[in-house]
Amino acid sequence: MALKKQTVWLLSMLAVLVVLSAYYLVQGPSEQVPVASKSTNEAAGIPPVPANDKGVSVETKQVAPQPEGMPATTPTDDYFTGYKMQRDAQQEQEIGQFMEVMSNSDAKPAAIAEAKKKLEELSALKDNQTQVEELVKSLGSYKDVVVIARDDMVRVVVQTETLKRDKVVEIIGVVKQHMKVPGNNIVVSYKP
Known part of the structure; x- marks a missing residue:
């Protein structure tokens, strides 16, 4: 009986994956989120500002506007x-x-x-991402937040018109606390 439940669950998840993949292929995100790097900002003449005494630098950066050829009517929610x-x-x-x-x-x-260990880790990561998204939303009353964790890096994109350095430090603190990632491995950006 347990094998049948696992099979049904696996087939259900695969069906969801197919539907999500099809939706993504048709709709997709309107643009890619560039990762802010020290070299990019330093090349532009923007020096990093220390966030605290632990050597973490804070850089605010707006996500690039939509590239040409993309419909201007695509909402930020998409x-x-x-x-x-x-x-x-x-x-x-x-x-x-x-x-x-x-x-x-x-x-x-x-x-x-x-496989069981990796599954448990991935489930915990999913829970942490959702929890951090909700916590960050409540920090600055942001309309939307997405947290993407890969390997030892975490990228956070918030929906706001501007993002001040003190709010970036606050977001980094929440991510560090809940996802157990060093502050210099967290990239925070924003999109209006």
């Missing part, structure tokens, strides 16, 4: 929704892979244990 859907689809695909290993009767116990 931008955030697209990134959240892309992130969720990728995570669901990884979950599907882990579930496949765990339900494979030919898999070695070590591989099953590793």
Whole structure:
């Protein structure tokens, strides 16, 4: 009976993944979020400002405007929704892979244990991302927030007209506390 439940769950997740992938291919985010780097800002003559005594630099940067050829009527909400859907689809695909290993009767116990561990880590990451998005929204009354964590880097994009340095420091503090990532591995940007 448990195997049937896992199979139904896996097929349901794969169906969701297919629907999300199709939606993303048709709609997609209206543009890519550039990652602010020290070299980019230093080349533009913008020196980093220390946020605290731990050597973390804070740089505010607006996400680039829509590239030419993109419809100007695309709402900003689609931008955030697209990134959240892309992130969720990728995570669901990884979950599907882990579930496949765990339900494979030919898999070695070590591989099953590793897949279970990775699945638990990914579930915790998903919960943390959602929790941090809600906490950041409440910090500055932002309309929308997207948190994307990959490897040891976390990118946070908030929907606001401007983003002051003290708010960036506040956002970095929340992300550090809840996602256990060093401050210099967190990139915060904004989009109006």
